[in-house]
Amino acid sequence: MNSSDNKEFRDQLGKFRLESTGPSPAWSHVPESTPDPSTPSRSKRVSTACDFCRKRKKKCDFRYPNCSACTRAGVRCTIPPPGPQVASTSVPRDQLENLQKRVRWLEEVVRRKSGISVVDLATGTPVDGEGDPDWWYQVPAMIAMGGTRPSTSAASMPSPAGSGGSSATAVAPGSETSTGVGAELPNVGEIFRDQLEHRRPSVARPPSAPRVLRLSSFEEAEQMASQYFDSMGYQYPFMSRPEFMAQLRHIYTGGVPSPEMHNAYHIIMAISLLIDSADAARAAEFYHASQETLPLALQNEDLPAVRALLGLALYTMFATSGPSIWHVLGATMRLAISMGLHKARSYASLAEEEMAKRAFWSLYNLDRLIASTLGRPMGIADEDISVSLPRELNDDGTVAPGASAMTIPVQVMRLRRIFSRIYRYLYSNLPRPPAQEVAATLGQFRREVDDWRMAAPVFPSALLYSTSYYDYLYYTTLLLMYRPSARNPTPDATSIVSCGDSSVQVIRSYWDSYSVGKLKWIWLTLSQVYFAGITILWCLEQNARSLRESRPAPWQPDEQMMRRGIQAVVVLLEEFGKRRPGVDRLAETFRHQSTIIFSQMAYQQQQLDQQPPPLPPPQPPTLIPQASTLAPPPAPPVPLAPVLDDVLLVDGSGGMPMIDPQMAEQLFYSYNWFQEEMASYYTL
Incomplete structure (x- = not known):
């Protein structure tokens, strides 16, 4: 390595030390290599001392992220910006060797995870078009098909010297791990983590023309779609009915739908066929057709991706086979939080804002329902939510409180907020409160639920549905509140x-x-x-x-x-x-x-x-003699x-x-x- 390369590397090393002020990751501390006995020992030199040691004119041991002197003094360890004094300092050879080993190890990790060899690529080379490292959006399709993510055992992954790897966690090649319920599913949270924390810009979905299943006529398809929106659409309004109906007509007139609409059309038809208790095989056929464009629908972190996952979750509620609704909702909640749907923020248009709210609150409704039914924790705390409820808008965009298709969903969302606080208070591992506190809290909850039912507006277009559905939700909430629970047994x-x-x-x-x-x-x-x-x-x-x-x-x-x-x-x-x-x-x-x-x-x-009747009160003595009577026979056994x-x-x-x-x-x-x-x- 020539002198110019050494100077450039020392400058980069100084910048790395300066910029790395956060907490140290598990692998950041690299143990020193064992010196060769045949090599004469020499003193270790550091590139520069920290500010604290320089002021005290003491030797700095250069530990990361805090040196020993700064640790003892309880101060933050900082170094001066790179300059001539850094460039003129030599770099210890063991540090250079360990860094080179770690680079090679990370390159091998990238190759195994994404299938891309980055050894010969210059730093900063875009790799999105080769090997498709952004394969995270294919996870739901893998779930639906029962596939698994290719695993890489610790034994097959070369670990660099001093990288902190332990052989105790290595898995022998060919060994089988124990499987349980859901073990065949990939870890969706782990797969999503990097993509959700390091989001890339959305790109246009590629045009595709997969197979499109159609019912016998447009009228039948329109009837099935109306059945969905008149039932599930009132509970989970994440899909725009006018937009869907327009796309439905486009499909049945020979048009080619976009990937996200292709997925939405087939999954909604599959759900509607299951609601109607029609041919289950036909519903499964529509479901499998929807999976052909699910990876493309989930390509970007946007509303179509959230809607695609919500549709998948609704299908699993009705079907006896398919992905786990618990896994799907968890991935959807992570995606929604990454997009900031739970926060109040500005949007480009009112329509975009309302559809984002409808998607999040539909997810919220499903999350609370599934968590309470399965006795599991909720996906997001109410304190972390600042977005308001959707507006009660007509299809033409006018606000119509109590008289729009959003009247029933918004009312249901209001109850779910109360429902969530009840579930959090009663079904947790917190210490059991006193009986007086429980009675007072339940009394407050009961007043809120009663007020909700009294104020629930009736939607004339769905009179019977709205009133019966309100009653059902009211009594299921009371049942959750009053039945024996962890904190009120x-x-x-x-x-x-x-x-x-x-x-x-x-x-x-x-x-x-x-x-x-x-x-x-x-x-x-x-x-x-x-x-x-x-x-x-x-x-x-x-x-x-x-x-x-x-x-x-x-x-x-x-x-x-x-x-x-x-x-x-x-x-x-x-x-x-x-x-x-x-x-x-x-x-x-x-x-x-x-x-x-x-x-x-x-x-x-x-x-x-069979108990004898109580004796009559004693009678005052009388001079008239009474005739003796026999006791009545005992009553026959019941x-x-x-x-x-x-x-x-x-x-x-x-x-x-x-x-x-x-x-x-x-x-x-x-x-x-x-x-x-x-x-x-x-x-x-």
């Missing part, structure tokens, strides 16, 4: 009554949909039906416990409505068992629990009826076979039923058991 009488009434209403809502053939046979429906059913059983167990302790029963439900609710759960679970293998075992478990509790209720009622709308729950043997003293605890823990069961079976 023993609810009071008010909570028991609210749990029972809300559960009956939730089941009634699902039964009404089932009666008209519009029930969605998805895992979310299954979980809500089961949660409501076991909550009714828990409330009945609390009644039985109060009676055993000679206290009045806290919940006094309408007997017929309560029994019909239990019967509806039994029927719905049995119907789920015909469509989803494995649910039949769940239905049998619920039926057994119902049998025990209703047998207990019948036995207690029998004991009350049969121990309560009939639940022609569903016999006990065998009618007449014997005392075996009551499990831990029934309430078992029902409480069945929430967690069912959440784990759902996540494992449906790969959520």
